[in-house]
Amino acid sequence: MFVEVLPGGGPAASPVQAVAGRAAAARHPLARRLVPYLYILPAVVLLVLWTYWPLLQNVGLSFQDWNLIPTRPRVFVGTEKYAKVLSLPELRQALMNTVVYIGAFLLISVALPLVFALLSRSVQGRARTFYQALIFVPFLVTPVASSAVWRWLFAPDSGTIPAIAAALGHPMGDVFRDPDGSMTSVIVIVGWQMLGFGVLVIAAGLAGINPDYAAAAALDGARRRQILWRITVPLLSPSLVFLSLMTILLSAQWTYPIIDLVTQGGPGNSSTNIYYLLYQFGFRNFDAGLSAAAGVLFFVGFGLVALLFVELSERLSFHDN
Amino acid sequence: MAFVIVEPHAPLKTVSVGEGTSALRRAAARGRLGRVPAHLLLILLAVVSIYPVYWMFVTAFRPGDEALSTSPLPGPVTLDNFAYVWKTIPMGGMLLNTFGMASLLAVAQLLVAVLASYGFARWSFAGKKALYLLFVGSWLVPFQVTMIPNYLMVSQMGLLNTVAGVVLPQLCSAFAVMMLRQHLESFPRELMDAAQMDGRNAWQTLWQVVIPNLRPALAALAIMLFISAWNEYLWPTLIMQKSQDLVQVGVRAFLGAEGNNWGAVMAASAMACLPVFLIYVFLQRYVVDAFVRSGLK
Known part of the structure; x- marks a missing residue:
């Protein structure tokens, strides 16, 4: 389903639409262009707010030492958390x-x-x-x-x-x-x-x-x-x-x-598995940086595996056209 | 089922049309006989699938002195275990809250997805591909990677231990957007154009033409979103650490406290499953279609 990313660009505006919209377009060409974006806006805002912005924040957290308590300072520690996470035997397991x-x-x-x-x-x-x-x-x-x-x-x-x-x-x-x-x-x-x-x-x-x-x-x-x-x-x-x-x-x-x-x-x-480990780092050991660093690594790793898989399957799979 | 005696056939040397069809007929006959192992296999699979659920109900309905019975057959039936659960934890409230949460989430996700997918399917515009990629790409962002920032955001809003805190981060279902876009791409364009010709604007066309025609797909998707919301575990347990207003957290706490009191544990589990099972009993086709269709294409 999400293998085929885009089934081609959408259909171009039909002539009927052009006729119907002409009057409005003459008055508000910009407004008319904005219409599709308005329909998509709520979904995109929610997606950015709760998925992509947190993803970026997570990258930020991965360079910090912080125990999730709002009053405690966040200390920048560079790549220390990455080094630590990679050396942990739990991670390998x-x-x-x-x-x-x-x-x-x-x-x-x-x-x-x-x-x-x-x-x-x-x-x-x-x-x-x-x-x-x-x-x-x-x-x-x-x-x-x-x-x-x-x-x-x-x-x-x-x-x-x-x-x-x-x-x-x-x-x-x-x-x-x-x-x-x-x-x-x-x-x-x-x-x-x-x-x-x-x-x-x-x-x-x-x-x-x-x-x-x-x-x-x-x-x-x-x-x-x-x-x-x-x-x-x-x-x-x-x-x-x-x-x-x-x-x-x-x-x-x-x-x-x-x-x-x-x-x-x-x-x-x-x-255990990697996501359970992330949960334990974050919400049991209260080490936000460690959880975030591990999370970033897994995100990149899984992304690469998925892309490789999609690429492979595009070559191997057979469509009944 | 009918058994058909398969006539022994000579090996085909020359293939004429007649022999070809008789080969097909023989294959069909062999198929009818071959269905016995197929049935046995499916029965085995069905038993393996259903037995734990059956066992849950059998144990839940057993009287206390027979709780540890390993007999697979149901004995005398009692509601004691259910009464005990009902008395010990506010099960009614939990079920209601969870029902409200899942319904709210399903409706909100559907609404957000209808608007977005309509926007994507109806117009072509600058940045369309990139914007759609945001939805596809979100499959690659596991929830566990964003859970700490999400948790902090919900906490800053003062929504920890509330149902609102559970619902808010999940309002946009990328999956629903992608599913609906597929439906809308195959929606007859002429109908939309005709609506426009009748003087409806895009918004009216969506509500008066597109949505009424899309009702079966929307219903199936809504059921699926509801079931997914009901069965969601990680986020509710993270947000509701000090509250037991939802089934997932409330029943989990009850199971922890009751330990090996299997009758009560099974009764609480059965109640946690009941709404989804009821939906399944009455709308089986919709449910299976929704989940399985999502796997096609």
Whole structure:
């Protein structure tokens, strides 16, 4: 969706518009030119005020030492905060975790849904609507509730999952307090919420592919595997690109509430991610400069990754024109 | 479902038109048989998706002495847990506040986005590309990077721990602007021109012609914005640190206090989800379409 940035310039003013506007234009040529800007103004002002101006302020903060208390002075410290943030072992851990999270969600919200959607393509009509309605539900569960349910399912004393694990001969303890299990548990919870969304996006993409292509290829003697890899998957690439880009950009945001509610990044930073780290720097350690410096670095890093990805996908993806 | 016996077929050597169609027919028959594993797969997926939600409700409706039961089947039903939650925290107020917050946000975001997308779709003007890029580019600015300056701004306005402080920074949804612009770009230009011919100015055209024709898209987008606002976690918990007026913060505090009292915890969680679930039950098509369409194009 946001891969194609601009669908060409807008349509030029139509002749009708020109006729209708001529009288007004003669009197207020400037006013008429201002009209489109007036429509856009509220959105742009809000966007600048709450997104871009804070982004700049954040850059300013990243060169300061300040504990967020308004009465305390802000001390300019140059690039000290950047040096500090880069030397922190927590940062390395959080970065690695973020990469693992992204990899896991590329699997759960792109690759698995692709397989599921392709395998279940033959189910149509009411049955399909029914399954899809159920599969989408987890996506709508509010984070406080999903974290609570999964804490209950994973509860060591009487939770369903440890009970099943014990019955199968693999007793498990408190997964959220286990340095080797905490991240997996976050992946399970967030993956549970995102899987259905991925399946539905890809199923909708599949439904939008003209079946004539596959039928024509079949008549020409193409095997099913050939049809799949040469026709279906390439035609699906816009959906796949969208889901992948969303996963890369947003998986750190998706995991944030669950990390905060279930593991608080622990034990020992084993399940933290970069955004949770930003939150801790800022609102737990009250080190605004450190949080801001890390934020600037992540913003630049993610920006580069996203641009690279868009560039790559523009080359690789295949449009049905 | 019907089972069809697939006739064994000789390998095709020469492809005539007749054989081609019979190959297609065979493929269709194989498809009908092949649907059994597809159904099984979807059933498995549906069970995995729905079981935790089902489990939440089953536990919430269980009487206290059976709270730790691991039986997947529902037993005797009681509302004790809900009553306990209702008595312990001001759940009604929280739900109302959150409903108000999410509705306000959805309507405001929609209004701001309608104006902006109309401006973008209707006219060409200097700086249009650059201005639109501001909206696209905001996808690259994660909220966590701007949260400290935003927090300070809300704090300076004296709006910490208020619903207004939660709503204000989110009034412009870049996503809504981009979605609506797509709808408006495909809006028939002739209708707008005809309205102009009838003597309506741009503002009247927007309200009397464009918006009435765009109602389904606007409804779907509004539902989506409402659900997103309801489920938003980071910003409300940051702003409402000393207040429990919203579900996210209020229920979180309750869950922290109740620990392993699973019946009560599940009842509170169920109530936190209820409005969104109700919307989903009644407007399922809209909801799925809105979220999934956003992933297309």
